[in-house]
Amino acid sequence: MQTFTEENYLKTIYKLSEGSAPVSTNQLAAILNTKAASVTDMLKKLSEKKLIDYTRYYGVTLTEVGKKIAVDVVRRHRLWEYFLVEKLNFKWDEVHDMAEELEHISSTELVDRLDQFMDYPAYDPHGDPIPDKHGRIKHHEFKPISQLDVDESGVISGVREHSPPFLQYLEKLNLMLGNQIRVIEILAYDQSVVLTVNQSENKISISKEAAKNILVTS
Amino acid sequence: MQTFTEENYLKTIYKLSEGSAPVSTNQLAAILNTKAASVTDMLKKLSEKKLIDYTRYYGVTLTEVGKKIAVDVVRRHRLWEYFLVEKLNFKWDEVHDMAEELEHISSTELVDRLDQFMDYPAYDPHGDPIPDKHGRIKHHEFKPISQLDVDESGVISGVREHSPPFLQYLEKLNLMLGNQIRVIEILAYDQSVVLTVNQSENKISISKEAAKNILVTS
DNA sequence: ATAAATTATTAGACTAATCTAAATATTTAT
């Protein structure tokens, strides 16, 4: 059994390592809103519990056991986000903080029933895949709008940034999951992208940064 | 904002004081599974925060602010219990521990949406009233079976004891909420009660203790 | 290849919540 805090460290290491790259102390401190010294302390503890492989001055990766826990926290987080949006009608930019708390409710049975209640959703409200009860994750072929060429189109299927202001911005431009976009022009001097949504006449322009953070399937 | 632990103390004081009677250190220690010394420490802290009125060697009562928080924790607990039983199909003896965790999720908006989602239930799965968002509580005229006379009948509407074994026992005897019982006989030597459920032929016998813990309306 | 800059770790201290053991109040029984 892990504490709330331990679960957050494991989840963050999982997300930062994207597979298996070692994660640095400072990276963790930045995301967990804490100090490097605190991170070092916690890494020692998690290492003793054999949830991570930790080499001083080098970095940290998850062990198999640690990864299992991390994936489970991610599963819980995404299922609760889905619940909040689909059942309680919250908007996609409102659910993150609540899910951060709900993800630490410990009962496995509860999460599995919730999963069943919602008919086993595969993606959360931001398009991120929801691991199943065995930790299996569906992987879609996502790519950012910034990698499309002029005249290419795609269906918005995920986002790489989850901050409420960014999500509200997308909502305002109708750049929501499921909508189809087509790239009309890529401006040479700043790589900003001009595109249309759902075949509309209306052309909208988004920055290169934004284009990197919106994921499409073709 | 209170910690998890502070909320548990306030909730327990609220339940033990049944209105406004002062609660003792040892009573709290027993229910909170902790030691009297720890309780004293926490009472000092809650007193400084003006959530309780605490007099050394005498006892503790809630302030108005403390009571508001306590009622809100109770509201959250009972709404989540209702959710677990009505939406996720848990049984009434399975939900307590999960609700103990869920009740500490802080968002007020979340609880209010949950309330709306379930269409504002008035009672939880054990017949306890669910306070509304303003802290108002519906009070029913409950009395224990032990106070009925021979030939009197009533509808089971609540329980005074929430332990899984007791709830499972009631389920086995079909003594579930909503069922009608009639007292056939009260044995003189131990006050055990013989009764029928839903007009059945079948007579069942329960101890005086059990009869005290089952609440009926007439 | 060495100095400077960056990154990470250790040392020592703090807070919240808890504990045991000792001391003190209160209540009960004679």
Place this chain on the structure above:
DNA sequence: ATAAATATTTAGATTAGTCTAATAATTTAT
């Protein structure tokens, strides 16, 4: 009304997680 029993509080220590300041390792730049 006093002794014994019970209930409560204080004193001092412990654990988890965090912090700042000082130190050490590593990387980068010259």
